[in-house]
Amino acid sequence: MTKGHVRLADLAKAAGVSQGTASNVFSRPELVREEVRERVLEVARELGYNGPDMKGRLLRAGRVNALGVAAIEPLAYFFEDPWARAVMTNIAGVCDATGTGIALVSAQNQQKLAWNINSALVDGFILLCVEGGEKLVELTRRRQLPFIALAFDDGDASIPTIGIDNTAGAAAAARHLVELGHRQFAILAIGHSDDHVGAVTPEQAIRSLKSTSRDRALGYWQALSEFGIERENVPVHGTRNDKSSVDAALETLFATPEPPTAILAMSDRIALFAMQWLAENGFAVPGDVSVVGFDGVPEAATAQPGLTTIAQPLEEIARRAVRAILDDALPCAQETLGVTLVIRGSTARPRS
Amino acid sequence: MTKGHVRLADLAKAAGVSQGTASNVFSRPELVREEVRERVLEVARELGYNGPDMKGRLLRAGRVNALGVAAIEPLAYFFEDPWARAVMTNIAGVCDATGTGIALVSAQNQQKLAWNINSALVDGFILLCVEGGEKLVELTRRRQLPFIALAFDDGDASIPTIGIDNTAGAAAAARHLVELGHRQFAILAIGHSDDHVGAVTPEQAIRSLKSTSRDRALGYWQALSEFGIERENVPVHGTRNDKSSVDAALETLFATPEPPTAILAMSDRIALFAMQWLAENGFAVPGDVSVVGFDGVPEAATAQPGLTTIAQPLEEIARRAVRAILDDALPCAQETLGVTLVIRGSTARPRS
DNA sequence: ATGAAGATTTGAACCGATTCAAAATCTATC
DNA sequence: GATAGATTTTGAATCGGTTCAAATCTTCAT
Incomplete structure (x- = not known):
């Protein structure tokens, strides 16, 4: 039943149109006459073709529409550490709004981390630098993708960073x-x-x-x-x-x-x-x-x-970081944001 | 400074070897003579070439080495909901061990979710079906990648599921x-x-x-x-x-x-x-x-x-789910695991 | 020196799409 | 009915690698 694999070329042939047109049916439907479009979609349905495969598309288009968040920690760090979670929650909020995916990138030893950073399919990285920030930055830099470091602990002003006062x-x-x-x-x-x-x-x-x-x-x-x-x-x-x-x-x-x-x-x-x-x-x-x-x-x-x-x-930090990656508009300088004192029940006048 | 873009072909030419050999230097180094390998790596360094680009590799090789975890929820769900977090923590643990990446896939409206599921660069999906499981399964099915549903709320025995009693x-x-x-x-x-x-x-x-x-x-x-x-x-x-x-x-x-x-x-x-x-x-x-x-x-x-x-x-659930995806060895039947009563301080005899 | 076996290297096909200049077709205008 | 202009469609190049059969080079026993 499964025809091995149906690709765009097969669909095009089956529908009697050129591959270019078949591609447009999915990626730029406004360019193709409605009549043709419907026929192609109909044939696609029959053949069990579910839209262009990401791997090919991506190769050509270059963008993945996903960003990587990296840390030198086990993967579980993102879900267990309170600060990491809070950051991730806010990043997630921004990504939701822009329809961007999130890939988690991490590893305990550097060897693996290097591989993971190199092979992550993302458009850029947000680095959680609480631990081992230097290494993380060094490895990421090699990948030659936009990145921005959070909680980075080093003076090197050439590294795009969002920090706090x-x-x-x-x-x-x-x-x-x-x-x-x-x-x-x-x-x-x-x-x-x-x-x-x-x-x-x-x-x-x-x-x-x-x-x-x-x-x-x-x-x-x-x-x-x-x-x-x-x-x-x-x-x-x-x-x-x-x-x-x-x-x-x-x-x-x-x-x-x-x-x-x-x-x-x-x-x-x-x-x-x-x-x-x-x-x-x-x-x-x-x-x-x-x-x-x-x-x-x-x-x-x-x-x-x-x-x-x-x-x-954190919300502001997340917003700026995600924007910086997606728009590839990295802050030329390091940014420092203000913080606020939140008074709750754990502080009071001392016992007289 | 940046040479536009260095690709494998450029490196091959610069090093005076065929593209095939250049490729092998990175992907199957044992096939190429040490002398040549070192020269190629040396040239790579000079040119600032950092190993094969994932996008091309992936297209040919077919595997991404990452799995997607999907839910019909905002992305922040993965970091905020206690159950989701606990599941993710365990999945992360297994992925750490096998060197697999994690991509988060989700969206509130179905339109977007469909797109996200279709475009996620992963080898398979783990579905968190607490909400909207049916839709999630339906959309994922189309993608024709291995998937397994957790906390799935439906009798359909044709769907690979890991559940509890x-x-x-x-x-x-x-x-x-x-x-x-x-x-x-x-x-x-x-x-x-x-x-x-x-x-x-x-x-x-x-x-x-x-x-x-x-x-x-x-x-x-x-x-x-x-x-x-x-x-x-x-x-x-x-x-x-x-x-x-x-x-x-x-x-x-x-x-x-x-x-x-x-x-x-x-x-x-x-x-x-x-x-x-x-x-x-x-x-x-x-x-x-x-x-x-x-x-x-x-x-x-x-x-x-x-x-x-x-x-x-959860650990067992996570282990089985990840294995199932990576080995593409989906359980033929739905699996049901046992649970255990954990007694802590919130229960005691009633006041007499 | 010769030839077989083994080790390396090459070259071209291929993965699955997008893109864009050029060709083909359709519309409107005079 | 001819022609400029707009709309669709085509075909081929391209993205950046991997792969594998065939070609070339070594080695070594004969």
């Missing part, structure tokens, strides 16, 4: 707490280049933090110093953005004679882990301790209590 | 509660063909529920009747799988003289909304009311308290 965001977070009356702070950091865990001095932090995290640290310090709180008096603990390292940091912090009344977390993930630890250890949030996160992931809104955080303009 | 799962959930001593039940349903919201009689439920939901209802009733509780005494409320319709159902239920002490929810999503409503309205879970969900999404494990639920073997 980390310093201003962090400053806003710290200012919010200090204005509520807090004076005892602690910072939970991520992004030590050596995955350092535990207390660090400000100098160590400046030296070993990746630029995103360093900017956030600088923002915290800056706002606090405006109120006379010097960085030397604000303990900083490195974490690996996972529960166990956050737990360890908090155990140390709350074993000191003057534990913090306010916690500045460099990610919502960390902040949520912190709130969990506090709840488990009998500290009320925000009664005993206030917590501020960073990123503005959806989970922050649904937590109990809601997490006060610095929200990234 | 809904009746047995529901029965296990009900049995668990009844064995704890509960006697006052309520069922929160989804999947009314007309999106009905509010109380329904068993007859109405049987008539208007889609098959997945009907099977679950039958399972509940069957287990309860073994303990002498007749279906007429178990109120059933339709919901739209969203918070507002769940809230409405619970308000009605708990306004009755004999409110339920145990809730059977047809999805974890509903169950979690229910727990939220109960908390907001001063009912302790499981102290005052026990709740059982269905599906076994990750959120069920992290909720406070943990949600007792019927877990689908």
Whole structure:
């Protein structure tokens, strides 16, 4: 029954028209006389031909109408990591509107990632650079397709990037707490280049933090110093953005004679882990301790209590990124967008 | 700087070999003498040629090494819906292992979906049929690529499907509660063909529920009747799988003289909304009311308290589905997998 | 030196469409 | 009825590779 394979040429012959006309019936129907068009479609139906095959079309046309989103992580990252999910959700929204497809590109080891990036059938890439951004950019660059990096952690201004104002965001977070009356702070950091865990001095932090995290640290310090709180008096603990390292940091912090009344977390993930630890250890949030996160992931809104955080303009980021790829209108310079402080239930005045 | 475009033919000429040899250098290097291979690669580097372009390769070779996952929903569905996310996470895991890419295919209106399905560059499809399964299958069928339907709601045995034993799962959930001593039940349903919201009689439920939901209802009733509780005494409320319709159902239920002490929810999503409503309205879970969900999404494990639920073997489902597509070894018959009762903190004996 | 077997390389066909200049056909105008 | 102009249709080139039978080159025993 199945005729092996019906291709456009077969259809054309069967319908008694040239291949060119047959092609137009599908791709530019307005060019072909209605009568002919209907006949060809009729024959197509009989033959079980369902429109031109993408592989051929694409070869000729050059565009796939899909964009790739890449990260150096297992594929499941896109569905499990809160930030990645939030970004993807917004990208998905923009793609829906423009009818663009999404291909997920990733791998743990570089060998495979290189292959995957090279073989992905897409018109361009959005790079999630939270981990291994440099490698990712390097591999993608080779492909010679438009790409844009998100959360990229490197000064190289030749790389098209959409970022956020980390310093201003962090400053806003710290200012919010200090204005509520807090004076005892602690910072939970991520992004030590050596995955350092535990207390660090400000100098160590400046030296070993990746630029995103360093900017956030600088923002915290800056706002606090405006109120006379010097960085030397604000303990900083490195974490690996996972529960166990956050737990360890908090155990140390709350074993000191003057534990913090306010916690500045460099990610919502960390902040949520912190709130969990506090709840488990009998500290009320925000009664005993206030917590501020960073990123503005959806989970922050649904937590109990809601997490006060610095929200990234993800929708705007997604819109610009997708547009940049599809229109091949990459920003000549790196773009930096503003962030907003979202106040929820996890922050309040300190117990007097 | 950019030489317009370097293609395999250019490289071949520049390196002084035939195009066939140049091709082999990349696709089947073992066929070409090392000396030649290195020279060609060297020239490739000079010319900035980064391996064969996928579009051409694919046209000839026929395989894309990617699979499409499709649903009649906006693209964001894959990242937001708990069940979809759980399924995707598992599919991603399998794909990671086999080096397969994932393309997301979806659209709200059928017109666009048809186009997207036809133009997706994939070797086959996994269909998430929670909504509009029939249409999805019909459109995919036309594409004449291997596909397999998940959560498909139709008897048509000619369609390759991996499903679960809904009746047995529901029965296990009900049995668990009844064995704890509960006697006052309520069922929160989804999947009314007309999106009905509010109380329904068993007859109405049987008539208007889609098959997945009907099977679950039958399972509940069957287990309860073994303990002498007749279906007429178990109120059933339709919901739209969203918070507002769940809230409405619970308000009605708990306004009755004999409110339920145990809730059977047809999805974890509903169950979690229910727990939220109960908390907001001063009912302790499981102290005052026990709740059982269905599906076994990750959120069920992290909720406070943990949600007792019927877990689908998602890993197994994902593994079989991906294998089926990649090996083009579709199950000749529809497969049905077993489910397991996972007991967590949301169920306990009723207050005596 | 000769010839068979094995290793490399070549060349041309092919994958399945789109595209566009040129040819063919139809319409309108005088 | 002839002709310019508009509308359709055709045919061949092209996109960027892969593949495979045939041609060429090596190697080595005879």
